[in-house]
Amino acid sequence: MNDWTSGYVAEIGYTYDFFHAMTPTRMGLAALSKGVQHPFGRETFSYCELGCGQGFTANVIAAANPHIDVHAMDFNPAHIAEARALAEQGGVQNVHFYERSFADFAGSPGLPSEFDVIALHGILSWVSRDNQRLVYDFIAKHLKPGGVVYASFNTQPGWAAAMPMRRILTDHAERGTGPLEKRIDDAIAFAETLRKSGADFFANNPDQVTRLTKMRAMPRNYLAHEFFNKDWTPFHFADVAADMGQAKLDYLGAANLLDQMDELCMSKAQLEILDNECDQVRRESLRDVMLNEQFRADLFVKGGVPFTERGAVGAWFATPFALARRYSTGPVKMTWRGLEVDMAGLDYDPVLQKLSEGPATVRDLLAQGLFGAMQWADITRMMKYLVGAGFIVPCLPLDGIAERSEGCRQFNLAVCKQSEETQKLSFLASPVTGGGVAVDRMEQLFLLARSEGHETPESWALFAWQILAPQGQRLEQDGKVLETAEENIAVLQVRAQSFAARRVRILEQLGISLQPIATAQEASVASSAAA
Structure with a gap:
């Protein structure tokens, strides 16, 4: 060390x-x-x-x-x-x-x-x-x-039951030889051998059996930093x-x-x-x-100062929100801590429908009567829930959006260029929210294709395949590696069509485009028509 x-x-x-x-x-x-x-x-x-x-x-x-x-x-x-x-x-x-x-x-x-x-x-x-x-x-x-x-x-x-297993893993890895990744593999294999021997610890702690099973599939760089440091408290x-x-x-x-x-x-x-x-x-x-x-x-x-009631309401009024995922209609449900939850009794549909047109402040939504007869406590509770559920996201003020958009475009282009060789970066910067938005490697390649003038999902798929094929990379479907070019292109086309139909509009509302602002809207119209 x-x-x-x-x-x-x-x-x-x-x-x-x-x-x-x-x-x-x-x-x-x-x-x-x-x-x-x-x-x-x-x-x-x-x-x-x-x-x-x-x-x-x-x-x-x-x-x-x-x-x-x-x-x-x-x-x-x-x-x-x-x-x-x-x-x-x-x-x-x-x-x-x-x-x-x-x-x-x-x-x-x-x-x-x-x-x-x-x-x-x-x-x-x-x-x-x-x-x-x-x-x-x-x-x-x-x-x-x-x-x-x-x-x-x-x-x-929550970690109390896992501490004995973590000690077994780290002790075994510390005594091992070779690169850390190999020692992690050996430690997990040893813990599995211990489990199969009938060790009472695993019999009495079934959650740790589940944890051990999940660990086998986790990236080794994550496990190295999560479990195998000297200090872990x-x-x-x-x-x-x-x-x-x-x-x-x-x-x-x-x-x-x-x-x-x-x-x-x-x-x-x-x-x-x-x-x-x-x-x-x-x-x-x-x-x-x-x-x-x-x-x-x-x-x-450090020295927190509470809002006055009027000040808090004013701050809520001024907060913009944007849609974070595609929404048509229907209940907004999610699983939270093992329970399926929703906001039964609160009508969030008008708000989500409005945000599907673009970001808006709470003041804008109130002015249009989209909260109906809700009490103020229910309004803020509903907005917090929709953020937590991943349907909406708080945004930056509109002022400065042009500067932020160009800066994000340059940064996102650099990230997407890396997707030609690796899938390690899977978020792009949003000038609307001031944060990151998940965009996987294939979607990044589709964005690159659009930035280089390819207008249809079919051409985006071919663009992606021309990058993947020379590297010997293949897609999987139903657990099977696709070997032929035709099979890979067909799957890429399905993904590109889904991207055009379900993701492009949301990403553009979040300010994510690799094209200069002047051409981004034209490309959006073209892709929508193709979809």
């Missing part, structure tokens, strides 16, 4: 995910939902990510928010090299990446002395206690009053809240809006217990026990 890693996995790079909860517009809505003023609506503000991994989330946020000064650090030089390369390729000038440890980051040349937002996704659970103290010290010294911290971490009691929420408290931060609320809506997944008896608990930290601890929580994503605030 190299000393500079401090026990953290460096042999395998981390994944290239985009974490939606770290999007400024989403954090702003989560804070507004709790009635707390926040920095996310300012014309300019500073954003710091600690432990940014490959830096993809920081790059997307910077590309979609040119008014934000983004700074991100990671100790792994390979991560930072790749993050900087993507920023340069995508023309992102408002992001700054630092190859630093937590111990020396604060002294980096050019680093602002204070930040409005500090974000750390999953860092606390995977670093040593000494590094945790350095993180909290940085937050205490460099978060502005009124600033917000986003922190996600593994949680007890599932926290009790009260302990994290206490450490944040030492840095002068108070708990603001859950970053995920559905986690602010306990009525969706709890019994009346559970809700009564929570309602009777006046201590916010203890309330969250009890909630974790009720849900057997294993992962939290939380917001903390």
Whole structure:
């Protein structure tokens, strides 16, 4: 082990995910939902990510928010090299990446002395206690009053049953030889052998059998960073809240809006217990026990200032929303914590139909009478639910959309060009939402085809095949690899037609197009006609 890693996995790079909860517009809505003023609506503000991994989330946020000064650090030089390369390729000038440890980051040349937002996704659970103290010290010294911290971490009691199996896996991998990926495979195989031997642990903990089965199919770079670090700490929420408290931060609320809506997944008896608990930290601890929580994503605030009732309503009025997925009509249902939930009794159809035409503020929707006779509490509850269910997304103001659109176009073009060789990047930046939108490799190739003048789904499919075929890459259908060109092209054409019919319009409403603004609308008309 190299000393500079401090026990953290460096042999395998981390994944290239985009974490939606770290999007400024989403954090702003989560804070507004709790009635707390926040920095996310300012014309300019500073954003710091600690432990940014490959830096993809920081790059997307910077590309979609040119008014934000983004700074991100990671100790792994390979991560930072790749993050900087993507920023340069995508023309992102408002992001700054630092190859630093937590111990020396604060002294980096050019680093602002204070930040409005500090974000750390999953860092606390995977670093040593000494590094945790350095993180909290940085937050205490460099978060502005009124600033917000986003922190996600593994949680007890949800991980309690898994801890023995995790120890077996890591001990076996540590004793093994060869590359880490091989040692992970060997460790999983050994745990499976142990299970088949009739070990009572697995017999008495069937959830861990399911976990072990799922692990066999998980990407090894994810498992390396999730399970095989030297340090791995599932926290009790009260302990994290206490450490944040030492840095002068108070708990603001859950970053995920559905986690602010306990009525969706709890019994009346559970809700009564929570309602009777006046201590916010203890309330969250009890909630974790009720849900057997294993992962939290939380917001903390330094000197939070509550909205007045009038101020909160005004902030809601001014918030724009956009449709995030195709909607025709019918119930909006979802599975949340193992339960199928919906918003029975609230008529969301007029709102979703209107948003299918393009983004609109709550004020616009109210002015057109689209909420009917709903009470204000039901209006905000419905909008939170629709965001949490993935049907709508909060947006940036319309001002500045032209600059954001061109910046996102350049960045997204750089991402899509990489899809000619790899599928590792699967999100594009939206100038409308200020965040990332999932777009898989084939869809990125179709967007590239459109940007190069191909107007029909059939031509998009041929364009994609001409990239895949020379690399020896083939598609699968029903678990079978398609060998002939005709079979592959036929499947690509079906996917391209579905993309034209179901995705192009939504992506363009979210500002995602590789074409200059002047030609994007013409292409949209052509693809709609072809579909």
